Amino acid sequence: MSLEPLPGISTAEMVAQRIRDAILEGTLRPGDRLIEADIAAELGISRGPVREGIRLLAAEGLVVLRRNRGAVVASPTFEDILEVYVVRKGLGSLALQHAISLDVATAPEFDDALVLLDRLRDPEVQADPLLMMDADLAFQSALFDLSGLERITSVLDQTARDIPVFVRVLGITYDSVDHAALIERHDHLVEAIRTHHRDAALRAWDDHIRSTVGEFSRGYPDAQIEGIFELPLMHHILDHSSHL
Amino acid sequence: MSLEPLPGISTAEMVAQRIRDAILEGTLRPGDRLIEADIAAELGISRGPVREGIRLLAAEGLVVLRRNRGAVVASPTFEDILEVYVVRKGLGSLALQHAISLDVATAPEFDDALVLLDRLRDPEVQADPLLMMDADLAFQSALFDLSGLERITSVLDQTARDIPVFVRVLGITYDSVDHAALIERHDHLVEAIRTHHRDAALRAWDDHIRSTVGEFSRGYPDAQIEGIFELPLMHHILDHSSHL
DNA sequence: CTTTCGTAGATTGTTAACAATCTTCTCGAG
DNA sequence: CTCGAGAAGATTGTTAACAATCTACGAAAG
Numbered sequence: 361m362s363l364e365p366l367p368g369i370s371t372a373e374m375v376a377q378r379i380r381d382a383i384l385e386g387t388l389r390p391g392d393r394l395i396e397a398d399i400a401a402e403l404g405i406s407r408g409p410v411r412e413g414i415r416l417l418a419a420e421g422l423v424v425l426r427r428n429r430g431a432v433v434a435s436p437t438f439e440d441i442l443e444v445y446v447v448r449k450g451l452g453s454l455a456l457q458h459a460i461s462l463d464v465a466t467a468p469e470f471d472d473a474l475v476l477l478d479r480l481r482d483p484e485v486q487a488d489p490l491l492m493m494d495a496d497l498a499f500q501s502a503l504f505d506l507s508g509l510e511r512i513t514s515v516l517d518q519t520a521r522d523i524p525v526f527v528r529v530l531g532i533t534y535d536s537v538d539h540a541a542l543i544e545r546h547d548h549l550v551e552a553i554r555t556h557h558r559d560a561a562l563r564a565w566d567d568h569i570r571s572t573v574g575e576f577s578r579g580y581p582d583a584q585i586e587g588i589f590e591l592p593l594m595h596h597i598l599d600h601s602s603h604l
Numbered sequence: 605m606s607l608e609p610l611p612g613i614s615t616a617e618m619v620a621q622r623i624r625d626a627i628l629e630g631t632l633r634p635g636d637r638l639i640e641a642d643i644a645a646e647l648g649i650s651r652g653p654v655r656e657g658i659r660l661l662a663a664e665g666l667v668v669l670r671r672n673r674g675a676v677v678a679s680p681t682f683e684d685i686l687e688v689y690v691v692r693k694g695l696g697s698l699a700l701q702h703a704i705s706l707d708v709a710t711a712p713e714f715d716d717a718l719v720l721l722d723r724l725r726d727p728e729v730q731a732d733p734l735l736m737m738d739a740d741l742a743f744q745s746a747l748f749d750l751s752g753l754e755r756i757t758s759v760l761d762q763t764a765r766d767i768p769v770f771v772r773v774l775g776i777t778y779d780s781v782d783h784a785a786l787i788e789r790h791d792h793l794v795e796a797i798r799t800h801h802r803d804a805a806l807r808a809w810d811d812h813i814r815s816t817v818g819e820f821s822r823g824y825p826d827a828q829i830e831g832i833f834e835l836p837l838m839h840h841i842l843d844h845s846s847h848l
Numbered sequence: 849c850t851t852t853c854g855t856a857g858a859t860t861g862t863t864a865a866c867a868a869t870c871t872t873c874t875c876g877a878g
Numbered sequence: 879c880t881c882g883a884g885a886a887g888a889t890t891g892t893t894a895a896c897a898a899t900c901t902a903c904g905a906a907a908g
Contacts, residue, residue, distance in 0.1 A: 370671060371861080395889070406863045408652075411890090415656065419663045421755055427614055428869050428890060443755040450694040457836045509837070511665055511687040515759060592701045593753070615891080639859070650893045655860090672860060672899050 375413025383525050390435035441526045442593050444519045449569045451512050453562050459506035465554040473502035489534050533579035619657025627769050634679035685770045686837050688763045693813045695756050697806050703750035709798040717746035724787050733778050777823035817841050
């Protein structure tokens, strides 16, 4: 039995999370500079860990940094979030396939995922779009973990951390989402995994991605997604249903 | 030991490259600890940039780091490199599709890619398996860049940096590769992009991935890939030809 | 003999000062 | 009035010292 040190999270990661939160609550906006000394002073620590935290965000693509010129909050476009979703679609379906082939429905981790799915049914969670999104992504992440594909799940987790920020920054409205339909799709996915129905699982996953991106597209100013629908990126997400 | 202000490359990135090189030449082996102070002393710099460079490698999955316990060189398995190739297959075919739809054959960057392809024809390059692999990956990276999909190419580039190290660490022999066949496949790919033949391009890309992984499998001890062929990971790479 | 505990050494995590680089603003030439 | 050289300030990059944590080893207890 191991008792991990309670923090469990490094100072740099805390810094990164604080900056993510600041973007989510609007304190930081795209294009804003991240000045190491200022952030360090604000958090009451020194520049070292702050610098490290900023580099973590840069690896995720949430901030852009140029040599000797510091970091600025990234200005993602609608196409950026499509890139994120096309990665999630492709790598996600592979992870799910793999998990199913491992007969993972009997593992205790599978039940952990179910608990996370139940969180989506909590009215308190449903009341807050941000909580809802976090819970949704946490559930998905738990499913991917079942595959044991560490490198692929690592990429997926990286995209998951970015999604709420991107949605916020892009001004996408996610309020109109149909919670019942979302949960039903996830139930289908879980059931397909439990019963080893590979094709049903991949269909459920495709449905989820398509619905989510479709939701985003509705809540986004038409002018700024002009032309996007002509690109294979969008085409792939919405129309193409081949399974990686 | 001079690590000095070369244009574009940060000290941390130089440190990361030095460590990659050390693994390639066998100085560092899987499981070896990376001690910040030692590396700093060896390179004649301080611990700060060394620490930063190690974090870069950790983000790539080349070293594993545990809180307050430092970093060790990762011990990749054959399955790890399959994960890398499945990512490259999936995201690569998407990037190529996208590039084709952008009518990118007229862009000057396309010619840059052709120059990199010609490097593969240089007998001097062909004589050194490591040079050959680097040139091969550089050419592929140039093709992906044509898509303009920054997040996806960034993931692809990350995998490209790891591949030579993984190959070295796993003891995969890449010597028997048929250079003429490799170049011919790439020529097909280039021609398909130039003439906007989407399906031909995706077929050429699938061929390349399949040949490469097939080559790896031949040069690897059978005992250690036992069972791998049953997993959807391997199945996907070798048999499944759907295009993401 | 095994286990537990405690200390010393090794190593990472953090800090603050210093150096190098970039940005901004002034001021003079054209 | 515009443009550019150059100094002053702001900010990042680097360094070395300090603090916190982990590891290894050995002695004492069971």
